[in-house]
Amino acid sequence: xxxxxxxxxxxxxxxxxxxxxxxxxxxxxxxxxVDKGLAGGEASGRNGGMIGERTxxxxxxxxAVESINxxxxxxxxxxxxxxxxxxxxxxxxxxxxxxNDLFTERDVASRQGxxxxxxxxxxxxxxxxxxxxxxxxxxxxPNGGHANPQRSVQAFAWAFQDLGGRLYQNTAVTxxxxxxxxxxxxxxxxxxxAADMVISAAGPQTAILAEMVGVHVPVAPARVEILATAxxxxxxxxxxxxxxxxxRQAVRGNLLFGGGPHEWADVDLTSxxxxxxxxxxxxxxxxxxxxxxxxxxxxxxxxxxxxVEQAPDYIPIIDFLPxxxxxxxxxxxxxxxxxxxxxxxxxSELILNGESSIDISAFTLSRFSDIKSDWRQQRGWVPxx
Amino acid sequence: xxxxPLVVVGAGAAGTAAAxxxxxxxxxxxxxxENPIPTSIVALNxxxxxxxxxxxxxxxxxxxxxxxxxxNQRLVEAEEAGVDxxxxxxxxxxxxxTETSRLLDGPxxxxxxxxxxxxxxxxxxxxxxxxxxxxxxxxxxxxxxxxGANGVHSLITRYRALTARRMVIIGSGNxxxxxxxMALDHGIxxxxxVEVSPTLQGDASLATDLQNRGTDIYTxxxxxxxxxxxxxxxxxxxxxxxxxxxPITGTEKTITADTVCLAIGLTPNVELLSLLGCDLSFNxxxxxxxxxxxxxxxxxxxxVLVAGDAAGVHDAMALDPEIARNQGRIAxxxxxxxxxxxxxxxxxxxxxxxxxIPFAPSDTQNLRQKWFDSFANAGGHxxxxxxxxxxxxxxxxxxxxxxxxxxxxxxxxxxxLQTQLQDxxxxxxQIKRLTRAGTGTCQGRHCREQVALLLAEESKTDVSQIPxxxxxxxxxxxxxxxxxxxxxxxxxxxxxxxxxxxxxxxLG
Numbered sequence: 001x002x003x004x005x006x007x008x009x010x011x012x013x014x015x016x017x018x019x020x021x022x023x024x025x026x027x028x029x030x031x032x033x034v035d036k037g038l039a040g041g042e043a044s045g046r047n048g049g050m051i052g053e054r055t056x057x058x059x060x061x062x063x064a065v066e067s068i069n070x071x072x073x074x075x076x077x078x079x080x081x082x083x084x085x086x087x088x089x090x091x092x093x094x095x096x097x098x099x100n101d102l103f104t105e106r107d108v109a110s111r112q113g114x115x116x117x118x119x120x121x122x123x124x125x126x127x128x129x130x131x132x133x134x135x136x137x138x139x140x141x142p143n144g145g146h147a148n149p150q151r152s153v154q155a156f157a158w159a160f161q162d163l164g165g166r167l168y169q170n171t172a173v174t175x176x177x178x179x180x181x182x183x184x185x186x187x188x189x190x191x192x193x194a195a196d197m198v199i200s201a202a203g204p205q206t207a208i209l210a211e212m213v214g215v216h217v218p219v220a221p222a223r224v225e226i227l228a229t230a231x232x233x234x235x236x237x238x239x240x241x242x243x244x245x246x247x248r249q250a251v252r253g254n255l256l257f258g259g260g261p262h263e264w265a266d267v268d269l270t271s272x273x274x275x276x277x278x279x280x281x282x283x284x285x286x287x288x289x290x291x292x293x294x295x296x297x298x299x300x301x302x303x304x305x306x307x308v309e310q311a312p313d314y315i316p317i318i319d320f321l322p323x324x325x326x327x328x329x330x331x332x333x334x335x336x337x338x339x340x341x342x343x344x345x346x347x348s349e350l351i352l353n354g355e356s357s358i359d360i361s362a363f364t365l366s367r368f369s370d371i372k373s374d375w376r377q378q379r380g381w382v383p384x385x
Numbered sequence: 386x387x388x389x390p391l392v393v394v395g396a397g398a399a400g401t402a403a404a405x406x407x408x409x410x411x412x413x414x415x416x417x418x419e420n421p422i423p424t425s426i427v428a429l430n431x432x433x434x435x436x437x438x439x440x441x442x443x444x445x446x447x448x449x450x451x452x453x454x455x456x457n458q459r460l461v462e463a464e465e466a467g468v469d470x471x472x473x474x475x476x477x478x479x480x481x482x483t484e485t486s487r488l489l490d491g492p493x494x495x496x497x498x499x500x501x502x503x504x505x506x507x508x509x510x511x512x513x514x515x516x517x518x519x520x521x522x523x524x525x526x527x528x529x530x531x532x533g534a535n536g537v538h539s540l541i542t543r544y545r546a547l548t549a550r551r552m553v554i555i556g557s558g559n560x561x562x563x564x565x566x567m568a569l570d571h572g573i574x575x576x577x578x579v580e581v582s583p584t585l586q587g588d589a590s591l592a593t594d595l596q597n598r599g600t601d602i603y604t605x606x607x608x609x610x611x612x613x614x615x616x617x618x619x620x621x622x623x624x625x626x627x628x629x630x631x632p633i634t635g636t637e638k639t640i641t642a643d644t645v646c647l648a649i650g651l652t653p654n655v656e657l658l659s660l661l662g663c664d665l666s667f668n669x670x671x672x673x674x675x676x677x678x679x680x681x682x683x684x685x686x687x688x689v690l691v692a693g694d695a696a697g698v699h700d701a702m703a704l705d706p707e708i709a710r711n712q713g714r715i716a717x718x719x720x721x722x723x724x725x726x727x728x729x730x731x732x733x734x735x736x737x738x739x740x741x742i743p744f745a746p747s748d749t750q751n752l753r754q755k756w757f758d759s760f761a762n763a764g765g766h767x768x769x770x771x772x773x774x775x776x777x778x779x780x781x782x783x784x785x786x787x788x789x790x791x792x793x794x795x796x797x798x799x800x801x802l803q804t805q806l807q808d809x810x811x812x813x814x815q816i817k818r819l820t821r822a823g824t825g826t827c828q829g830r831h832c833r834e835q836v837a838l839l840l841a842e843e844s845k846t847d848v849s850q851i852p853x854x855x856x857x858x859x860x861x862x863x864x865x866x867x868x869x870x871x872x873x874x875x876x877x878x879x880x881x882x883x884x885x886x887x888x889x890x891x892l893g
Binding site: 038041045056078079080081083150151154158159161162167169170222223228229230231244246251252254259260261262263265266273274275276277278279280281282283285286287288289295296297298299300301302303304307310314334383384385 | 429478480483484485486487488489493495502504774786787789790792794795796797799800808809810812815818819821824825826828855857858859862863864865866868869870873877881882883884885
């Protein structure tokens, strides 16, 4: 079959890939997105929907700040709902150790110019009615919130299509045609895609794809779990982090909370990875009931799991490979959902202008130039035998 | 963690027979059954469509335990055979290692007595979880008083707590006729049985008995609407239909009734089998997605067996529990032989004495489709598919965002199931995420099959090709405080990581 031609070929219809596709198409480029499954079928549609400036990974703060600016008008821009809620994010401490962490985070926030307020337990109660009396205090970040991942990723997909973008779902990448230090074509189950530029936004598959063009990109996939309760009356609209969990009350009223131990996994390029739930879900449920005793008698309705990828330092990679030189790696180390609008903007600027107005200087590949190829084994970031 | 050699889930005909047979063959058997189920769960229409037609006696757990025990004479036999019987104990989850989950110490199930929960490892598991009511919504079915055949059976035979007074029955197969007989025997009026096809589906002599007791049977009819004030059904209108399942004007008839019983089919309960990774296949003659199993009732997962209606259900099973019972006996013997409490030869010899009862497949799928079409033809497309989340057929066809978002845009107006189908093959999980159909408190029990029928119709695909929407634990809507793991390990308690940080600090 004749090759599909485009300016840009994007591998992966998650939030990073589709946000990039949207902003590139908006700038007038002809973009094709391929995905082995459905748009947002993996972690992009399965995460907790948290949005905010996270002090635990300071290099991510600039892109997070720009993202929140974009989130504010995103649904009007795209024409589809995202359920973005901009009421802030709160991190609560239930131990003295966690209280000390909040003081440390206050210092980080202050250095980074982020608004954050340390608040006493009474004030936490005002913001999150029914929270445990064990809470010793909280860090309130007014510039934060949450959105519905499934709706948001679908919104990007549809808006991209509305601009004439082509989205090939259930289409797996099988190889690359290389020549003169460039990717000439991406080989897929729908045929070859010949494009000037290739963006790998393939999440857990990032490393396997890069391996196929001879480059080691250090990211490791892991499976994480999350739960949803039955809907209840509106209790709080702030994103909540505490007692080892993160989560929110969805607009519909369900409480969605995840966290806890993850399990390193391996994936491949074609199959739907098994996103299994384990008995861990009741440990998550217990922690939710501990931190929000007021909801202890609400039924757990369902759970799910997702596969995220992590770089060794837990921060994103947005960088071109040295060779092939028209291959851009975009991988978010599980920050992807919250920062997706600015990721898309940064990627489009990088391609159109050669540089981005957003500070992504920490997201280089070269920071891993000394990493050993067996880093996953050395760190234990591999699946159990 | 507790460990048990053989756990049988479900003390219906199949599960009880399996437990007795395996115990007599020397196996140490644990038989768990979720009944009696607390009112709080029954009120959510879980696991059957109970339609809020139950009395306050349901709150008396001792009385309910006595009723449940009395309703199953064979439990005495099971007890005598040494079976450890745990009533009022549901299985809310089943867990097994997969490619991405490798740290479990063997396959295990999560149980609960509705006050607390615990995990149990098993060497062998027999899943005899029966069926749930097949729900296909008609106009007004979201009102209190729409009940399923299993809901009626359960509330009459297990709980003696059915409060329906006058019941119109939808369907005329043996399931429906048997339900009508049971209702009449318990003093409930059954003014009408409504059948969408031109012919009676079930046993003719049973139908004649019902007619002699005053029940009218309306073939080539459907229900156009249930009416009521204060959320309770007070009457239903039925209408004659033509060959294309379209209502014939002027043939409407309104019948006073407080209850409408959907007795148009049953769906095998395969949640636990699906969670354990058993291969399933679609078989219209046997109720939908069923576990692939061999003649010895073993599934594709080595230590998991299936028996009774959960393995596949057909209408003859409604009248003859011997069919399910025989499957249970076979599963019990197979499990015992695999646990080496009897020899394979002995098991084979005993199995060969169990008669196999042949069944004639009926045209189940066409009939389901006809009901589905007739309800919309007579009642419109604003029928709820998912009453929990108030999602209608029209909402799914238009892939409307939920109403509470109050979202309108030209872009959204341009999207529909049809535009979605241009992009990718129909996928019920995606439809669930976009419309919320299936995310309610009944955990998708009463909309799964309708969504599949609707997607099949809209995509002009055979319903067998519609993928099964994913099952996830917990498969019962239990409170966080009930699922709460009391025996949480020190490791989980004290080494719980904060997201992926700090580096390297990871459990497992």
